[in-house]
Amino acid sequence: MQIMQQLSSHIHYLTPYQETDRPILGAITGTRSTLLVDAGNSSAHIQLFIDQLVKLDISPRWVVLTHWHWDHVFGMNQANTTIIAQTLTTEYIRRMQKWSWDDESMDRRVAEGTDIEFCTSAIKKELGSERDIILPTPDITFERKLELDLGRVHCVIEHVGGDHSDDSTVIYVQEDKVLFVGDALYPNIHVEPNEYTAEATLQLVRMLRHYDAETVVLSHHADIWDGARYQQELDLLEHIARLVQQPDQEEELIIGQLERQYDRELDKYERETITLFMNGRRRQQWMEPVAESGA
Numbered sequence: 035m036q037i038m039q040q041l042s043s044h045i046h047y048l049t050p051y052q053e054t055d056r057p058i059l060g061a062i063t064g065t066r067s068t069l070l071v072d073a074g075n076s077s078a079h080i081q082l083f084i085d086q087l088v089k090l091d092i093s094p095r096w097v098v099l100t101h102w103h104w105d106h107v108f109g110m111n112q113a114n115t116t117i118i119a120q121t122l123t124t125e126y127i128r129r130m131q132k133w134s135w136d137d138e139s140m141d142r143r144v145a146e147g148t149d150i151e152f153c154t155s156a157i158k159k160e161l162g163s164e165r166d167i168i169l170p171t172p173d174i175t176f177e178r179k180l181e182l183d184l185g186r187v188h189c190v191i192e193h194v195g196g197d198h199s200d201d202s203t204v205i206y207v208q209e210d211k212v213l214f215v216g217d218a219l220y221p222n223i224h225v226e227p228n229e230y231t232a233e234a235t236l237q238l239v240r241m242l243r244h245y246d247a248e249t250v251v252l253s254h255h256a257d258i259w260d261g262a263r264y265q266q267e268l269d270l271l272e273h274i275a276r277l278v279q280q281p282d283q284e285e286e287l288i289i290g291q292l293e294r295q296y297d298r299e300l301d302k303y304e305r306e307t308i309t310l311f312m313n314g315r316r317r318q319q320w321m322e323p324v325a326e327s328g329a
């Protein structure tokens with residue numbers, strides 16, 4: 035079950051729920067207004083959060099979407115707030131507004147490759163057979179960066195992109211040094227096998243390093259990261275991305291180089307991360323000759 039937690043003096047959040055892919059929902063409260071981070075994967079999901087907030091005398095005024103994926107936006111209408119989204123997020127939501135959510139349409143999109151089995155099966159689990167999904171167009175769309183003053187609490191909302199979704203946006207709460215990264219640090223799960231690419235990762239890490247974050251929230255991680263754990267992850271992604279960019283680097287060679295650099299054996303997670311980067315490089319190599327012949 036999901037529970038309400040207080041993260042810092044201005045931030046509450048609802049813990050994630052893996053079974054139906056419910057992400058963490060955040061609420062950042064200043065003296066004048068409250069900003070929600072993500073709208074949840076259903077009306078029921080966002081309503082559960084709002085009910086808990088009401089008990090704390092908090093009523094949300096805004097919601098910002100970290101990216102367009104269903105589990106972050108399906109509760110938008112129920113949130114009953116002004117919706118803020120990045121340009122691409124709004125574009126993808128407009129595309130999704132045309133989609134039907136009956137079994138047949140969903141299965142067809144999986145077969146065509148516009149959606150993946152992981153999402154459609156979670157949607158069926160979360161929403162059952164009554165899939166009355168209303169997707170309003172976001173009220174405010176921004177391109178690069180937006181600053182929001184909630185009253186003695188300032189939020190920076192910035193588009194960072196990355197492999198997971200090119201519209202990924204992060205929210206930094208200045209007074210609390212808390213960074214909501216959404217799903218931005220996760221790999222691209224819309225290709226098989228899942229992957230990271232070196233270029234997109236290096237660009238993402240560069241942008242994320244601008245924030246002096248002491249507490250970091252990943253949407254599908256139950257554990258909140260401190261600054262040290264976060265830096266460790268950014269370092270790992272950056273180190274592997276640089277090694278993968280060098281020609282003739284095979285998986286075992288990269289493992290060996292990192293083990294020498296870290297002076298210890300790599301764990302399962304680190305090895306899996308390397309595999310994800312190798313997947314990205316392999317797919318790029320397949321695609322290159324096609325691009326050349328088309329030029």
Ligand SMILES: [Zn+2]
Binds near residue numbers: 101103198199217
């Ligand atoms: Zn996502």
